[in-house]
Amino acid sequence: MCERCESNKAKVSLQMEETSMYLCTHCYNDLMAEELEIDLEPLPETFSMKDYKGVNRTFCVDRRIHPNGIFLEAEENIEFGYKFAVHGELDSNQQELLNKLIEKARKGTGEQQVETRVFPSGQAYHAMISDQLTGLIEYDETSDGTPLVILDGQPFTWEEVGKMLMTYEGFQIKLNLYDPTDDIE
Numbered sequence: 169m170c171e172r173c174e175s176n177k178a179k180v181s182l183q184m185e186e187t188s189m190y191l192c193t194h195c196y197n198d199l200m201a202e203e204l205e206i207d208l209e210p211l212p213e214t215f216s217m218k219d220y221k222g223v224n225r226t227f228c229v230d231r232r233i234h235p236n237g238i239f240l241e242a243e244e245n246i247e248f249g250y251k252f253a254v255h256g257e258l259d260s261n262q263q264e265l266l267n268k269l270i271e272k273a274r275k276g277t278g279e280q281q282v283e284t285r286v287f288p289s290g291q292a293y294h295a296m297i298s299d300q301l302t303g304l305i306e307y308d309e310t311s312d313g314t315p316l317v318i319l320d321g322q323p324f325t326w327e328e329v330g331k332m333l334m335t336y337e338g339f340q341i342k343l344n345l346y347d348p349t350d351d352i353e
């Protein structure tokens with residue numbers, strides 16, 4: 169529970185002088201905005217859009233005010249769904265930052281990367297549509313230390329990703345990792 173409002177779930181630990189407080193996002197942002205002398209512009213809590221298949225996807229908007237800037241994150245309201253984040257300076261226009269986040273989500277949900285194909289035997293398999301993948305690394309509690317990779321807003325095991333790569337046997341591979349707020353071209 170948040171130690172300030174005592175009504176929301178605590179999500180952030182705020183270190184002050186010699187104590188630390190567990191706060192909800194709302195109270196954390198209030199305190200940080202006051203401390204950093206910025207305004208919290210009203211933002212919607214959710215937004216929705218259709219993905220590449222025409223399926224409606226709903227995102228929860230999370231704002232965090234940190235001394236090094238404003239972070240906005242849009243996380244889908246399902247487990248292992250899409251997630252997008254942007255970062256702006258403390259004095260940036262928060263509505264414009266939200267628009268940037270929505271644009272990033274629109275771009276990310278608009279393109280299909282993996283499709284299901286069928287072997288002549290009738291067995292289905294996953295295949296990459298182009299020769300690159302953009303996704304998220306998540307914790308896989310069912311595996312022995314390998315991650316889940318979220319692609320097209322759905323989870324794939326490390327083994328499933330490996331099988332997709334087998335179409336490219338003999339090719340070179342280059343693996344780059346990016347901060348959640350980076351733009352990947």
Ligand SMILES: [Zn+2]
Pocket residue numbers: 170171172173174175176191192193194195196
């Ligand atoms: Zn609170």
